[in-house]
Each structure stands twice: as structure tokens, then as C-alpha cells.
Amino acid sequence: MSNGAVILQNISKSYKTVKALTEINVSIAKGELFGFIGPDGAGKTTLFRILTTLLNPDSGTATVEGFDTVKNYKSIRNIAGYMPGRFSLYQDLTVEENLSFFASIYNTTIEENYHLIADIYKHIEPFKHRKAGKLSGGMKQKLALSCALIHKPEVLFLDEPTTGVDAVSRMEFWEMLKKLRSQGITILVSTPYMDEAALCDRVALMQNGHVMTIDTPNAIINAFPVKIYAVRSNRMFHLLNDLQSIPETEAVYRFGDVVHYLSHSKTFDPLSITRHLDSLSHTEITVNQSVPTIEDSFMLYMRKSDKFNISQHDN
Amino acid sequence: MTTERPKVIEVKHLVKKFGNFVAxxxxxxxxxxxExxxxxxxxxxxxTTAIKILCGLQSPTSGEIKVAGFDVxxxxxLIKRxxxxxxxxxxxxxxxxVSQNFEFYGGIYGLSRKQIKERTSYFLEKLELTxxxxKILKEIPLGWKQKLAFSVAILHHPKIVFLDEPTGGVDPVTRRQFWEMIYEAANEGITIFVTTHYMDEAEYCERVSIMVDGRIEALDTPAMLxxxxxxxxxNEVFLRLARAQSAEQ
Structure with missing residues (x-):
């Protein structure tokens, strides 16, 4: 534990009456691509602000490369790269001016570390004389990442880099992260998109200021305690309600073009789904066992405990 | 099964240019x-440009467009109402x-005091927020805010509701509850026009159009697409269409 690149021990933080973080314990290894997965209000941004020394925790300790976030904040600022959730570059400086500004405040130059950002920066270099405010969303994202990398950080903090970004740009962004990881940089990334968890080495699922679980995406999926059945019929609109009325039902919810059905009974026979729907005059019924996803796991953890579930109404 | 429903949005040859740029x-x-x-x-x-035009916030360069029967x-x-x-x-x-927000929007849309009262208590009961x-809105958890915002958007029982990424950043349970509300509203005859970056939500739509570079490249039911x-x-359909585009550039 002690040789982790980033270590959080019992970190808590409140804003007035709101508990933003409750006793967070995480240890992230050097070179790891680690994801904090959760919706708005989970506490991701507060966590990143504490780790980047912009905010002090109420209690607990956190270290980055061995430096304490409160006592040694100056050392952390030299070795951390941070891309905040909101676009925070200078809109009225050009692309190149923004980059050289960030290089110079860290006493380096674009030339010195160009190799680090080359893959990313070459996409926007043709527009280097354009003002940052005039860039498209995808290009802003690439510039912000270049600026966070230009001083060769040991740890990179990316707070929701893909929020509001379309599926194609999101995929391209994750390809860039994989390349960075192969250069040995420790990367912490937060995202509300559950499908992005699969692209991380390990993830923490966060909700309402709590870490619900920490593990590799595969281990989280393998730990899913019950079978999931993907159900379809000719009456998709009625399917949710009609499946609810099966006595062994644990949970029923839409999942893309199917409905996921979970039973709490260990001896559950999926044929009983077909029989039940048949009796309610559904046709074209298909019931297939389905592999759980991180989103299925996330909802399971939310259901398990009220403290994770701020929207509390279950249906 | 499908009786022909009236068209509430009719778009023919919509063109919008900003200078030389064709949006x-x-x-x-x-x-x-x-639908x-x-x-x-x-x-x-x-x-975004197309939505602004359909909401009557921006004029098209050319084309014949009717929304809720009215000319853009x-x-x-009349469209905005x-x-x-x-x-x-x-x-x-x-x-x-919470209730002041209902009152405010009800007033903007010209509902009577009585109508506002009735519609407010209807939605509060449905959301179990009575x-x-x-409570001041600040104190309401985000997931509920989104559901409240949707209720307020359909308070005046509009013909069409435009939802621009309504579920961004929302947890997966609330996201699904939100879609149940969408289904209910559609069932009451309100047309839902929705954008999203969650591709599983594209599956929840009756029909989906995919825009690439200012044009509609595909439009059909999710199953047909x-x-x-x-x-x-x-997700695969989307990536194939949008990726083909970025490879061209």
C-alpha cells in the first residue's frame, strides 16, 4: 500500500450540510490507468480537487507520489497534470500561446517535451494560431490535455474529460489515454459514462460521496451475484410491468433494446419468464442469459444500500 | 397496429448557412x-442549429418547415407557446x-392559477415530492431535479417537447426513471424530440436520425438501422456513420 502513486486514507469532505465525500480509501499504483466512475454529485470533482491540492479535506490524509496534499502541496503541483471538468484555458489566447504559457509557468518549453504531446498536439497544430475559444469541443479537449502534459507530469488528473462529448470523440480520447499509459504516466480519470469503466485497469464505483467498490472491471463483473436474463417480446412497452409481477423478481430494467431481468431465487428457472409472459399474451418472446456490464453492477450496488441511492424510489 | 398519426413536425429541404458554412x-x-x-x-x-430553428429561435436560410402546424x-x-x-x-x-418553479413556468405559458395548482400537485404526487x-431547488438532489425539469417542460401540455441531452451525468437508475416519464408523456400524445450521447437511449426511441456533417445520413427505427x-x-451504427466521416477529413 505504501508505495502507491496516489493514496487516499479516510478522506472526508463536507460543504455546509452536504457530505461530498465520506471516508474514501483508495490506493493507486504507479503507471495505473484508474477510473472514478459515477454520476454528477458522486464526489468525483471534490476528490480530484483534494488530490491536486486545490482543496483541503476535513479529515483523512492523501498523498501523491509520497507528498502530502496539505503539507507538501507545492511539490505535488510540480509533478501533477490537471485537466479540470470545465474548459479552463485562456479563450482569447491562441492554441500555441496557451501551450507555451503552461510550459513557461513550469519552467519548460514546448520543444523540450514535444515528444510527450506530439500524438495529441499534431491534430490541432494546423490551427495553432487560432484562439482557443474558437476551437470545436474535440479540439479544445486535445488542447487541454496537451497543456496538462507539457511539463511531463508523473501523475495526470483528468476530471470528466469526455462529458458531453460524442461517442466517436470519446473513443479517440481513450485511445490517446492508452498511449500515455504506455509511457508510464499514472492516470486518474473520472467519468459518468459506465461503459468507459471497461477501458481502465481498475475502477472505483462512486455514488453520493461513497466508494461502493474498487476492483478491475472484469472482477466487478465476475462478482455479479445473480444471473441476468435479457428479455424481448412484441409488447416492449408492457414488458417492464408484466415482468415485475413474477414473484421471484429482484429487479427489472430497460437495457438498450432489451429488458434485463434479475431473480432473487437461486433455483430460478428462466422458462418461467416465458410462461408468465405467454399467459399475459405476449408473443415473439426471447429470453437469453446475458453477461453483466459495469452499469448492471452499479445499479446493483445502488439498490443494496440506501446511502448510495439518492433517488431512492425503486421501480 | 399503426394507425396513421398526424405529423407535428414537417421539415422539407431545410438549409441553414452561416456565411459559407452550411450547418x-x-x-x-x-x-x-x-412519437x-x-x-x-x-x-x-x-x-443544435436545427433544434433552434424548430423551436422558433432562429430562421432557416431556406426550406419549408412547420412545427405544431405553424410556420417557422x-x-x-405560436410555436413557442x-x-x-x-x-x-x-x-x-x-x-x-419547487412549487415556485412550477408557478413561474405555468405563468409564462399562460396557465390559469387553477390550472397551475392542479398540474403542480399532479406532478408532485407522481414524483412523490409533495x-x-x-424546498429551495438547490437542496434537491440532481436526479430529482432532472425529473422536475421535465415535468415543468410539459406542464402546459405542449404538442412537442424538445429534450437536449436531458440525462447527461445522471445515475443509471434515475436515467431509467426519466425514460419511464418520457414513455408516459408520449403515451399521452406529447411528441418527444430528444438528443443524447448515451447510445443505449437511442434504442429507446421509436425512430432515430443520425446527422453527419450537416446532413441526415440515416433515419429509421433502431431495429431497421x-x-x-x-x-x-x-453504438455500432453511430460509430460506423460518424467514423466514416472523420476518416474522410
Missing amino acids: NDNLTFDVKQG IFGFLGANGAGK YRQTN NIGYMSQKFSLYEDLS NEAN KQQYGASSM
């Missing part, structure tokens, strides 16, 4: 009453209470 390049499509219509596209594909060139005020709008960013007033009616592109999910 909407000859769009033609219809949306029917009570859940997914309006997808990559960032910068031209969705001359009858923009007959639509609802909700986005992830702008929704409700944070320092008003006890929170006097998947068949047409030999894809197993809408």
Missing part, C-alpha cells in the same frame, strides 16, 4: 404525434422553491 444541408424529415424521435449526431454535426418563418410565437424545452444545462431556477414542494448497417447495437 444544415437540405434536411427533410417528419415527426408524428406521440419518441431520437436526434443524434457527433458534436458539430448541426443538431412567420409564426414563431406549443412546445416545451429542457436541457441538461438550463432547467430550473436554483433559488426558487413534501418537498417548499441495425439491420441496414449489420450492427448489433446503435
